[in-house]
Amino acid sequence: MSTSISQLNLDTARQTILAPAGLTESDLERVFGQLMTPGVDAADLYFQVSRHEAWVLEDGIVKEGSRNLDQGVGVRAMCGEKTGFAYSDEIVLPALMDASSAAGAIARGGQSGRLQAWQAGLGLELYQPANPLESLSSEAKIDLLRRLDAEARKQDPRVEQVIVSLAGVYETVLIAGSDGRLSADVRPLVRLNVTVLAEQNGRRENGSAGGGGRFGYEYFLQGDRGLNYAREAVRQALVNLEAVDAPAGTMPVVLGPGWPGVLLHEAIGHGLEGDFNRKGTSAFAGRVGERVASPLCTIVDDGTLANRRGSLNVDDEGNPTECTTLIEKGVLKGYMQDSLNARLMNTRPTGNGRRESYAHLPMPRMTNTYMLAGPHDPQEIIASVERGIYAVNFGGGQVDITSGKFVFSASEAYLIENGKVTRPVKGATLIGSGPEVLKQVSMVGNDLALDSGIGVCGKDGQSVPVGVGQPTLKVDALTVGGTQA
Amino acid sequence: MSVTEPVKASRAALPQQAELEQLVADALTHAQKCGASAAEASVSVDAGLSVKVRMREVDTLEYQRDRGFGVTVYFGQRKGSASSADFSPASIRETVEAACTIARYTSEDNCQGLADAALMARDIPDLDLYHPWALEADAAIALARDCEVAALDADPRIVNSDGADVSSHGGVRVYGNTHGFIGGYHASRHGLSCVSVGKQNDEMQRDYWFTVSRRPDLLEAAQTVGKKAAERTLRRLGARRVGTARVPVLFAPEVARGVLGHFLGAIRGGAQYRKASFLYDKLGEQVFPSFVQIEEQPHLPCALGSAAFDSEGVATVPRHLVRDGVLETYLLGSYSARKLGMQSTGHAGGVHNLVVQPGEFGFDELVRHMGRGLVVTSLMGQGVNMVTGDYSRGASGFWVEDGALAYPVQEITVAGNLRDMLANIQAIGSDVDLRGNVRTGSILIDGLTVAGE
Numbered sequence: 001m002s003t004s005i006s007q008l009n010l011d012t013a014r015q016t017i018l019a020p021a022g023l024t025e026s027d028l029e030r031v032f033g034q035l036m037t038p039g040v041d042a043a044d045l046y047f048q049v050s051r052h053e054a055w056v057l058e059d060g061i062v063k064e065g066s067r068n069l070d071q072g073v074g075v076r077a078m079c080g081e082k083t084g085f086a087y088s089d090e091i092v093l094p095a096l097m098d099a100s101s102a103a104g105a106i107a108r109g110g111q112s113g114r115l116q117a118w119q120a121g122l123g124l125e126l127y128q129p130a131n132p133l134e135s136l137s138s139e140a141k142i143d144l145l146r147r148l149d150a151e152a153r154k155q156d157p158r159v160e161q162v163i164v165s166l167a168g169v170y171e172t173v174l175i176a177g178s179d180g181r182l183s184a185d186v187r188p189l190v191r192l193n194v195t196v197l198a199e200q201n202g203r204r205e206n207g208s209a210g211g212g213g214r215f216g217y218e219y220f221l222q223g224d225r226g227l228n229y230a231r232e233a234v235r236q237a238l239v240n241l242e243a244v245d246a247p248a249g250t251m252p253v254v255l256g257p258g259w260p261g262v263l264l265h266e267a268i269g270h271g272l273e274g275d276f277n278r279k280g281t282s283a284f285a286g287r288v289g290e291r292v293a294s295p296l297c298t299i300v301d302d303g304t305l306a307n308r309r310g311s312l313n314v315d316d317e318g319n320p321t322e323c324t325t326l327i328e329k330g331v332l333k334g335y336m337q338d339s340l341n342a343r344l345m346n347t348r349p350t351g352n353g354r355r356e357s358y359a360h361l362p363m364p365r366m367t368n369t370y371m372l373a374g375p376h377d378p379q380e381i382i383a384s385v386e387r388g389i390y391a392v393n394f395g396g397g398q399v400d401i402t403s404g405k406f407v408f409s410a411s412e413a414y415l416i417e418n419g420k421v422t423r424p425v426k427g428a429t430l431i432g433s434g435p436e437v438l439k440q441v442s443m444v445g446n447d448l449a450l451d452s453g454i455g456v457c458g459k460d461g462q463s464v465p466v467g468v469g470q471p472t473l474k475v476d477a478l479t480v481g482g483t484q485a
Numbered sequence: 486m487s488v489t490e491p492v493k494a495s496r497a498a499l500p501q502q503a504e505l506e507q508l509v510a511d512a513l514t515h516a517q518k519c520g521a522s523a524a525e526a527s528v529s530v531d532a533g534l535s536v537k538v539r540m541r542e543v544d545t546l547e548y549q550r551d552r553g554f555g556v557t558v559y560f561g562q563r564k565g566s567a568s569s570a571d572f573s574p575a576s577i578r579e580t581v582e583a584a585c586t587i588a589r590y591t592s593e594d595n596c597q598g599l600a601d602a603a604l605m606a607r608d609i610p611d612l613d614l615y616h617p618w619a620l621e622a623d624a625a626i627a628l629a630r631d632c633e634v635a636a637l638d639a640d641p642r643i644v645n646s647d648g649a650d651v652s653s654h655g656g657v658r659v660y661g662n663t664h665g666f667i668g669g670y671h672a673s674r675h676g677l678s679c680v681s682v683g684k685q686n687d688e689m690q691r692d693y694w695f696t697v698s699r700r701p702d703l704l705e706a707a708q709t710v711g712k713k714a715a716e717r718t719l720r721r722l723g724a725r726r727v728g729t730a731r732v733p734v735l736f737a738p739e740v741a742r743g744v745l746g747h748f749l750g751a752i753r754g755g756a757q758y759r760k761a762s763f764l765y766d767k768l769g770e771q772v773f774p775s776f777v778q779i780e781e782q783p784h785l786p787c788a789l790g791s792a793a794f795d796s797e798g799v800a801t802v803p804r805h806l807v808r809d810g811v812l813e814t815y816l817l818g819s820y821s822a823r824k825l826g827m828q829s830t831g832h833a834g835g836v837h838n839l840v841v842q843p844g845e846f847g848f849d850e851l852v853r854h855m856g857r858g859l860v861v862t863s864l865m866g867q868g869v870n871m872v873t874g875d876y877s878r879g880a881s882g883f884w885v886e887d888g889a890l891a892y893p894v895q896e897i898t899v900a901g902n903l904r905d906m907l908a909n910i911q912a913i914g915s916d917v918d919l920r921g922n923v924r925t926g927s928i929l930i931d932g933l934t935v936a937g938e
Contacts (some may be wrong), residue, residue, distance in 0.1 A: 019522050034918070050664065059594075061591075061593070061594055062590065062591045062592045063564075063591065063592065063594060063597075064564065064566070064591065065564075065565055065566065065583075065585060065587035065588070065590060065591050066565075066566040066567060066568070066587065067566075067567045067568075067583045067584070068567065068568045068569065068570075069567075069568070069569045069570075069571065069580070070570055070578075071570070072570065080537075082542070082543045082544065082545070083544065083545045083546070084544075084545075084546045084547075085545060085546070085547040085548070086547070086548040086550070087550070089546075089550070089551070089552055089570040089571070090571075102548045103548075105546070105622065106546050138589075138590045139590070139839035139875070141590075142590055159762070160760065161759050161761070196709060197759065197760065197761055197872065199760070203873075204760060204761070204765075204871075204872050204873070205872060205873060206761065206872050215831050246877070246900075248729050248898070248900060248934045248935075248936035249729040249936050249937075250729075250936075250937070250938055278540070279645070279647065279901065281645055281646055281647055281680075281682050281689075281691065283689060305549060359551065361545065361547070364784070370709055395867050395868070396866065396867045397866060397867075398865045398866045398867075398879070399865075400691065400865065402689045402691035403683055403688075403689060403690050403691070403724070403881075403895060404688060405723075405865070405879065405896050406865075407865045407866035407868070407878070407879035407883070407894055407898075408866065408880075409866050409867055409868035409877065412852075426870075426899065427868065427875060427877065428868065428874070428877045428898075429868035429878055429879055430899075430934075431865075431878040431879045431896055431897065431898050432896070433896060464723050479896065479897070479898065479936055479937060479938075480898075480936060481827065481868065481877040481878070481879070481898025481899070481900045481934075481936045482877065482900055482933045482934070483877075483900045483901060483902075484934075484938070485729045485730060485731055485934050
């Protein structure tokens, strides 16, 4: 039934958020009465209850365990380009009224705004509203940590340290908008990670692997999935033990499939967020319709993928997420919008309004950002490079959206010499220019993959979970920040 | 209701320290009642206001109030932690019980436990950290507007802005444990920042400036902050790339702090006992040139990093981290200290005011001295491997020819190994940046690889 999870989520949100506080819909109407001062165009309340746990195994023993409960309500009033915001970690009527008078003070006269009649907002049904913290017993969680530790250690005697961490979040949100929409989402999110340190002749290197998404911990028990993280972390550390200094300079770079899609997140993703384009501070501002990438490149931001870490049934403003085409065959198609920036740019929100928590304001943010598959065989792509770099794993990246310059740092990379992958090289930062780099994409693989569910995106001090992906692709010229000039 | 009234109402007063001390004491008592052999708890309340003005108009007005309660319990040498923002007695008890439940599943670990009782801070000096600012929304908006207008009016090439921010926050925190230690303090933090955007032909650049202090009267003037943001943006216009080369690099103070940050990460106890440090087992060894002196001064009045005790109640002590280039201490909390067979140095939670002794030459003299090379004013990305020290980051700044800044550069990387970088420091400037927990002037380092065209 297509409405059942949406309705269930709304019922859950009412029961876990409003009922314990004794809040009714008529109380919310009183709050909006205070919030919608003359001049306020739109307003919303964002209620959130979130439970988080984390377990850490190190030195073969379970060293840390923690539980956290966080809850509160954020109150926002918008008046033209102005936003007033206040929040409270107490979900009770007096605190809501206080926060509303503070947030509503942003308006200084104008038309009297009115709350529309309540109606249930519709959301997607991308994941099950189950509590992941209860998806395994504590004993089973610890057993999982121990099995990954043992698996990593048995791979190779050079493995010195193993750290395994398991974390889960169970979050319920309720968004009440001045348009009368009441939307809810129940969001599970889990993450398992393995980091190993390997030592050989006094040289030490680390390797790390993991994954997760919007489901319970049982995901890690399917097949050898969890164990494979341990094997992969060891493999990376051992590769890095053999790595030689990376080259320095501009050269062809082949990026592997999946997580190297962090390229897209940094090079064009942030630059296509609505706020920077409304303000004209992005290197991509005013360039819809222009060619910004090679015709091989079609890039989307898709919050509608089932169970993915970056997916949401509704965004943090109650809008269902969408699959938004950012670049189609090289041409810039559109931006990612939240409601404020969409209203000010006379367009519609794209379900990209996200916030770290009730204590933060929503902004246009990415969900899962990836490039569609192309025509080339990955082997053919590597074979086409005479001298360059093949980079398959990355740490984080960063972008200056105004100049368009971006970086992303390889953590596993190899030299390509005469069309063949040869020696591993040490991690190096790659730097380029967002509006230019995708014009240099000359081959796109047929092997589209998404990352394993590990991405965290930071913007203005707010962190949100995201996904990235891409097929193998070749950038003809990118600057590699190694040490061998 | 007039628009200014709710503003006063929302800048909520902070609770008395005694009130939070009682909460911590109750939590510790409950932990012991639940069978914990030891426990520690901390609680904090922060409140504040921030405004952003963009293109001369109010962009956002935010009121913040954050509360946190965290508890760690020990059953012998098994540990459990829990936290919550709900201060009701029932919730505090539930949080303590959640931590106790966790401790049933964690392992025996003979390094686990409270810090040694003998190390607890005995008297807690007033470090002059709390200077509340009776700043109301209208005044904050006016200040932010003055700041941004100074940037926008600085030059016709300043065509846009990401706005000016004014913020004022105060907080109170209390930490206690079952050794009988309980301590707390109020602290304030105020700031003003501006990001401006310049345009020349098809090129756009942004840069920023900020001021921060515990005392509002010690902030730089709003117009000064705006003008500096504009100057820094304008000087980036016309940026080019440079060819790949091995040259001396001068890290300006605002990024030199980051280089010191990697050093601090490498001497943390956690990195040492895991052998996950490029300075593993280097205690007592020469890691910097012999002219380098690095002190920690945790009791500087009114400073941003000052604290009388660390996050385990251990008294902080002024000390040399580096004397004549030699590493004199690791940064240890009780756990890493026990893992290494040493004693806590009062660094659970980090360092408190790191002071790098300034050299005799200022920024311009160092540029003259380097002759030809790169000045870095901004770094991008996380290309630092703390295990190996391999360092590779995106950079922008200025190319130096004939001892003077020649032109702005961008889209390049600087790379090397941090162990070599620290050892090859040629000079530290007298141009100390006081706006943070790490106080250093510019740092000139020889032999880094710059990658570009």
